[in-house]
Amino acid sequence: MGFLERVRQKYIADRASGKPVVILGIESSCDETSASVIRDGHEILSNIVSSQIEIHKRFGGVVPEVASRRHVENVNDVVEEALQQAGVTIEDLSAVAVTYGPGLVGALLVGVSWAKGLCWSKGIPMIGVQHIAGHIYANFLSGGMEPPLLALVVSGGHTELVHMPAHGEFEFLGRTRDDAAGEAYDKVGRAMGLPYPGGPQIDRLALEGNPQAYAFPRAWIDERSMDFSFSGLKSAVLNTMHNAEQRGEPWKVEDISASFQAAVVEVLVEKTVRAVHHTGVKNVVVAGGVAANRGLRAALTKRAEEAGFHVHFPRFDLCSDNAAMIAAAAFPMYLQGKFHDLDLNAIASLSLTKWKDTPTISL
């Protein structure tokens, strides 16, 4: 019996039995090998994240080939640990969800090849997940979340305002024209001599500094634009530090951090308010690594109260890359019976809006 037929029979039997939907998620798009087991789309039974950050620190950033090699060595143990901690066996799995883009292609291929090997062996439905959609769905792990939603996606590679009218459907309202917010954080962090990655350090230092110490620019682009630009801000910060050093004046890392963060956060918050007004959608979720930023959380929560909309952040530990969010994003597709075939490929530049276009088999 062929793979698709085995998958079809399993799906029909599992749906008829009325047992809970148990999805194994696998994520390997960058430098974290992660596996997670999720029940009914939001209940986390396990979420194992094996970080390579200590390995890549010495190189000053992620080395793609090193990351891929580590994923190969880690993946079996990480999945085994996730199954064990969840108290389930492969036989209990309803489906397997795997990140297939965007990301480092060599790294993505490890997760994708592994998922295909498992699904083929056991006739399990497989769902390829777009990584950024995963970050958005990290908010669904708290339960009770339904589209339509607005998503503010902020990470090292992304700064986007996204409208999500229905499950799996996304349209861009605005995006960065140059650096991503997280990228600006990392570059400013490096210039101040902070250890990699700089974002969390700046967030911490900002609490102790004066956000009005420096008047850094805010790029509004034009009155209605929901696009972002952070390269001007980044240059202004670097120039300020450079000029101070030229004049032999000291600068306080806390004040630079606080003033820089205030500029980033103000733009993120106000553009989100614009998106709420523009769409009339009153539920906002924040997604990506920068969703853990305390300054952003405080400012956006306060502004949402004033402007009369609801904002939701993922749990702190679910802001960075993890497989629980990948499994969560696959849940609506599982319910629709939309799966991927064994020719699923890793796509380094897979766009959020293109996710729904990848050919799926409908059972």
Add this chain to the structure above:
Amino acid sequence: MPYLALDTATTSLSIAVGERGRLFGEATTQLSRNHSVKLMPLVESLLESLDIAPDQLQGLIVGRGPGSYTGVRIAVTAAKAIAFSLQIPLVGVSTMDGLARHGALSDALVVPLLDARRKQAYTAMYENQNGAFVKLQEDRLLGLDDIIRGIHSRMVVRRLDKSKPAQVLLLGDGAENHRAELQEKLGDKARFATSSSQNFVRAAHLLDAGIAMLEAGESHDTATFAPEYLQLVEAEVKWNAAQQAKVAVTKEGDAK
């Protein structure tokens, strides 16, 4: 109970199914640009046409390289997942075996060459000794000059052994790409593949090598198993060099 062998370390995508001394089926493609897309559908269709279900497999054999980085990981990763899911043993075999065994019946020295660019190749040495195909030298990454030097010195050994002709069979894309130079420097000692079908990796050869190991009780730890890259990542080489430079500086400092 059949075994499954997979290799994606080179441009050839090859899979085979069989038991000890009996090949059930093999599928090999040469034009695949995307092993990641093609591997599992090919496995699926070969097993389907043999009426073998995945849970009938009793062991897995995978070419562990050396070879192109991303390529070699495709089959290794899939094999790790299949062995884990079906709870069956996995053994990694040198991809060189998959190429060299085209020359298993030859009385010449057999040298597989997988082109690694910059006039380098992944290589090893084999010969037939009383009917057994024996690996004389482990896989290495060498420059063409060193490869030729190694062959010459092996020829000296062979000349002492009257039963072995002073001939070398050069196989693989490395042999094809550097054919003129190899011919010039090795003269009439050099022999090449008589058909293009002898210049690529075949999973059926891995099956032969791997089944012998598995049935002798040898297998790899599925969890920690990884390809044999034979090369550090460039960033690691640079970092190691920088560390060594630091140590050298510190030592000089100590001396003063």
